[in-house]
Amino acid sequence: AQKITQTQPGMFVQEKEAVTLDCTYDTSDPSYGLFWYKQPSSGEMIFLIYQGSYDQQNATEGRYSLNFQKARKSANLVISASQLGDSAMYFCAMRFDRGSTLGRLYFGRGTQLTVWP
């Protein structure tokens, strides 16, 4: 069974510092994609970054980067130079290329990030 684990229910970081949000996954399928979404207090889901299992380089999008370690089955989100507006819930999610779970996206339970001044 596929599984996404976010072990940090809450994280705190000071403004302008970097923070890493952990995400590990469990699958025997070699082909998959990993996503990170942000959910601010207003409730909407905002796509941040994507990493494919066969991508040679770690994904980056502005201040967001993904520390992808395939052998360890981890896909940690790194936010550099944190801003107050980064305070939100962050979800890691995983999608598979084939099999009975083709097309489905599985979410972790989320990490609540609080950025303080």
Next chain:
Amino acid sequence: EAQVTQNPRYLITVTGKKLTVTCSQNMNHEYMSWYRQDPGLGLRQIYYSMNVEVTDKGDVPEGYKVSRKEKRNFPLILESPSPNQTSLYFCASRKGRQTNEKLFFGSGTQLSVL
């Protein structure tokens, strides 16, 4: 503007009173899905649809129905709501079957069943 539109944004109802949450997308997406979000549990998939007239159960389908008669619409139906269906619901869509395609989410529907 490309978007997924859910209605209503907030809904309070009573046990057993049938309700429908509507979802519409204007991006000609093939794939649509419903999730519910509960504290500490993340998002769990209720139903999804790969195309018109094709729907499949997700992880928590009990107590819900869906239909996909048109490509743009994917309503979620609660025939007889119960208090354990109190939750935040999201509709989402994406273009098709490529792994790297991101989901576009609606704004969410906060449902309270009394």
